[in-house]
Amino acid sequence: xxxxxxxxxxxxxxxxxxxxxxxxxxxxxxxxxxxxxxxxxxxxxxxxxxxxxxxxxxxxxxxxxxxxxxxxxxxxxxxxxxxxxxxxxxxxxxxxxxxxxxxxxxxxxxxxxxx
Amino acid sequence: xxxxxxxxxxxxxxxxxxxxxxxxxxxxxxxxxxxxxxxxxxxxxxxxxxxxxxxxxxxxxxxxxxxxxxxxxxxxxxxxxxxxxxxxxxxxxxxxxxxxxxxxxxxxxxxx
Numbered sequence: 771x772x773x774x775x776x777x778x779x780x781x782x783x784x785x786x787x788x789x790x791x792x793x794x795x796x797x798x799x800x801x802x803x804x805x806x807x808x809x810x811x812x813x814x815x816x817x818x819x820x821x822x823x824x825x826x827x828x829x830x831x832x833x834x835x836x837x838x839x840x841x842x843x844x845x846x847x848x849x850x851x852x853x854x855x856x857x858x859x860x861x862x863x864x865x866x867x868x869x870x871x872x873x874x875x876x877x878x879x880x881x882x883x884x885x
Numbered sequence: 886x887x888x889x890x891x892x893x894x895x896x897x898x899x900x901x902x903x904x905x906x907x908x909x910x911x912x913x914x915x916x917x918x919x920x921x922x923x924x925x926x927x928x929x930x931x932x933x934x935x936x937x938x939x940x941x942x943x944x945x946x947x948x949x950x951x952x953x954x955x956x957x958x959x960x961x962x963x964x965x966x967x968x969x970x971x972x973x974x975x976x977x978x979x980x981x982x983x984x985x986x987x988x989x990x991x992x993x994x995x996x997x
Binding site for chain 1: 916917926928930980981983984986987990
């Protein structure tokens with residue numbers, strides 16, 4: 771089944787404790803992206819990747835890191851989480867290329883709470 | 886800066902009627918515009934994509950229009966059903982199709 775998976779689905783952590791949220795897709799998509807969703811602020815892009823070893827900032831990259839060493843995986847790293855990073859996070863992938871937009875497939879979401 | 890506006894208030898429609906949702910954008914010249922549906926606590930699901938040179942696109946009971954002069958897209962659901970109740974998001978995309986900005990979404994409720 772074609773899908774985007776994220777782990778963990780739920781995470782409660784403390785301020786400053788490094789964490790990684792994994793994202794994997796099995797559709798051979800080149801484009802992958804991370805979003806956070808907060809009430810009243812909508813869905814905001816954190817980072818995106820057009821291909822392996824190519825990543826770029828979205829609208830809200832501060833406090834996050836990403837890497838794209840393999841085509842299927844795009845982990846989101848919070849080196850020193852803070853309470854304002856408490857949010858619902860979504861990973862997405864797409865066949866989008868630099869010149870052709872295609873639909874995005876979203877993962878099930880990761881609900882992160884930082885205390 | 887780029888700005889995307891969707892109906893800020895929830896839309897309540899009687900079953901069977903046509904629901905019309907609006908997506909307006911400013912400081913932006915998108916080459917594409919996508920519409921997604923999102924149910925509470927779940928990831929968005931793609932519905933339709935329309936290109937700047939397309940005026941209208943249809944898929945079953947869904948219709949999207951794209952007016953680059955008005956800087957607006959309209960999303961219609963005809964013969965609406967309670968199962969159509971959800972939040973609908975629009976996302977204009979530039980020609981490079983890389984960075985993506987979503988509108989804040991419109992919550993649609995269809996009452997029986």
